[in-house]
Amino acid sequence: MLLFSSSVFAQQFYVRGEVKDEAGNVLQNVTILQHKTGYIFKTGSAGTFGILANQQIDTFSFSLDGYDKERVVVNADNYIRVKMKLQPASVSSAKRDKLSSQIKGLGKEEQKIWMTGDETYASLLENHFVNAKKFPSTGMSLNVDRASYSNIRRFITLKSMVPPDAVRIEEMLNYFNLNYHQPDPGKIFKIKTTLSSCPWNPDNQLFYIDFSSQKLDLDTLPPSNLVFLIDVSGSMDMTNRLPLLKSAFRLLVNNLRDKDSVAIVVYGGITGVMLNTTSGKEKEKILKTIDELEPGGSTPGESGVRLAYSVARNHYINGGNNRVILATDGDFNVGMKTEAELDELISRQRESGIYLTCLGVGMGNYKDSKIQTLAERGNGNFAYLDNFKEAEKVLLKEFTQTLYAVADDVYLNVNFNPEYVKEYRLIGFDNKVGALRDSLAIIEGGEIGSGHSMIAMFEIIPTEINRGAIKDNFTTGKFADLNLRYRLPGNKVENSCSYVSNFEFISSEELDKCYHFSAAVSMFGSLLRSSTFIRNTDWNDIIVLGESATTGNNLLQKEFINLVQQAKTLYLTKPKKKKGNQDD
Known part of the structure; x- marks a missing residue:
């Protein structure tokens, strides 16, 4: 498989x-x-x-989490075979892949059976149905x-097909x-569950778990110590990169209070502090520094991260909101450092109580997104800004959700009653293939921000007792x-x-619209991933269900319907790439 960097190589050797x-x-x-150019590539x-080089003899380093780094001098006339050695558990455990979900008692060897043929092109492996009698308990990391x-x-929007592993x-x-439902006074979370029919398989059911977090009062929030870490390398010299980020940070600055503070660190042609820690009341000074940022040079991300932290x-504030906000296009070149070393660096900073928010712009396929991994390691969150409207949503409308955590290491465990559940399948929260191959991979909870609501979904294969209870209108017992x-x-x-979820089935006709809309979103993602679990679903099914669930003048929901319609046109007119020829 041939991988290209964005730069142009002299085409002399391959x-x-x-x-x-x-x-x-x-x-x-x-x-x-x-080594000669400093460019980064990935295996397929x-x-x-396959790498184009401008000289016959060159030096390459190969690195992967959990393996010893290999440095190889290569001759372009020869086919290169690199063998990587697994690190001892004591060395690599701190750098292990993190699981998004985990089924208690189900070994990773059994889950590897799910990896069949070419279906594991994506680095994410879709969750399968699990026997509830053998494995009733499953958990997931929330963020x-x-x-x-x-x-x-x-x-x-760019009329490009979506890489399957970009779909989460x-x-x-x-x-x-x-x-969203405001939690009861003194409570951090409110949980609500709903059981109804499954729109893509009438024989099955959907189990919805609805979480809402406490909404903090902006006026009483503790002061913030923010460090903007901004990528100003040459690759950011595009309209939808640095200029978009500058507009985004202007929005954020206008939301700051006098007791908040901001410092600005950049990395690119230079790595340095462009603005020392400054009070939020000095907005003109902060905005002037942002406006003066210009792109150029390479991408020394590792030195930028160290300086920002x-x-x-x-300027750490005890009891305050201490956070680094990294903004980059994903071309996160850390020189001679491997991803594992950078992950370890961020993991150490996590213990200091400093959060990390990552804002991505202008990237291509970020299935292996380093900044997404950094957000996970840095006890933070990740948003992708594709336009100014999205920047406004993330940094203005959802300001407190993005920048103020109400809880860390949030993890949910669900224990199903096999009397009502024959098999279950967690929708989303798919694990990376590498994590399942790693016997020491662990699951860690995520960060939940102020005033956030989320819906988790399970597809359920019901037992005969379940079906009979619905038929007889019998609604007692624990689900x-x-x-x-x-x-x-x-x-x-x-x-x-x-929280105890009792068995109570709600018909599709009586179900709140928000759950119908959630099902439509899930179907959309599954279809983009070519999921085997919704083979009988087409684009029109999603559009019909989504339109029936759209409420009032909800612009985001209307945009979703339009997006599905665009995807329908795109996927029905573009021939699918043959497996094995897709770029990773």
């Missing part, structure tokens, strides 16, 4: 090869650093690579990330902030136990709250 582990398994998404789904939806919108259904649902630590675990910001004590 370096080809493959990367495998010691057992002979192909390794995809390996980071390849070309078959573990292969406010919603980058996937705006990135999908960009692909479709839980983030698509997060985007709409559906069905150093500035944040030097599932829910346990939500979390920490308050700046507090290491784990809290938990429990």
Whole structure:
């Protein structure tokens, strides 16, 4: 598989090869650093690579989380075979992939059976049905990330087919902030569950879990210590990159209070502090610094990260909102550092109580997005800005959701009652293939912001008792136990709250519109991923269901319908690429 950098190489030599582990398994998404140029490449789904070079003899470094780094001198006349050694558990455990969801008792070896043929082109492996009697308990990491939806919108708007692994259904649902209910006084969360029919499979059911977080009062929020870490490298010299970010940060600055403070750190041709920590009341000074930013040079991201965290630590506010806001196009070149080393750096900073928000702009396929990984490691969140309207949504309308956490390490466990549930399938929260292959991968909770609501969904294969209870209008008994675990910001004590979901089936006709709309969003994501679980669904089914669930003048929901219509036209007129020829 041939991978291209955005730069133009003199087409003199062609370096080809493959990367495998010691057992002979192909390794995809390996980071390849070309020493002569400093350019970064990735191996494809078959573990292969092809790189244009301007000299016959060159040096390359190969790195992947959990493996020893390999440095190889290559001759372009030869086919290169690289073998990577797995690191000892004591060395690599801190850098392991993080799971998005986990089924208690179900071994990763059993889940590997899901990886069949070419269906694992995507780095995300779709969750399958699980026997509730054998494995009744499953858990998921909750967060406010919603980058996937705006990135999908960009692909479709540009009339490009969406890479399957760019589709994360839980983030698509997060985007709409559906069905918010203020928690009871003194409570951080409110949980509501609903069981109804499944629109794409009438024999099955959908189990909706609706979470809402406490809405903080902006006037009483503690002061913020913010560090804007802005990529001003040459790759940012496009209208939808640095100029868009400058407009976005202007919106954020206008929301600051006098007791808040901002510093601006940049990395590009230079890495430095462009604005020392400044009070939020000096808006003109802050805005002038933002307006003067100009792109140019390479992308020394690692030094930028270190400097930004150093500035944040030097002005740390006890009990305040301490946060680095990284804004980049994803061309996050860290020189000689591997992704694993950068991840470890961010993980260490996480312990200091400094959050990390990542804003992506102008990227291509970010299935291996380094900044998304950084947000996860940095106990933060990730948004993708494809236009000014999205910047306004993330940094103005959803200001407190984006920048103020009400809980950290939020994790939900669901324990199903096998009397009513024969099998279940978690929709979204798909795990990376690499995490499932990693015997030491762990699940960690995420950050939840102020006033956020999200809907998680399970597809249920009901038992005969379940079907009979609905037929006889019998609505007693426990359907599932829910346990939500979390920490308050700046507090290491784990809290938990429990919720019992009783068996109560609601017909499709009686179901709130927000759940119909959630189902439509889920169907859209599944169709973009060519999911085998909705084979009988087409674009018109999504449009009909979505239109029936759209409420009033909700512009986001109307935009969704328009996006599905655009996708229908795109996917029905463009021939699908043959498997094996798709770019990773």
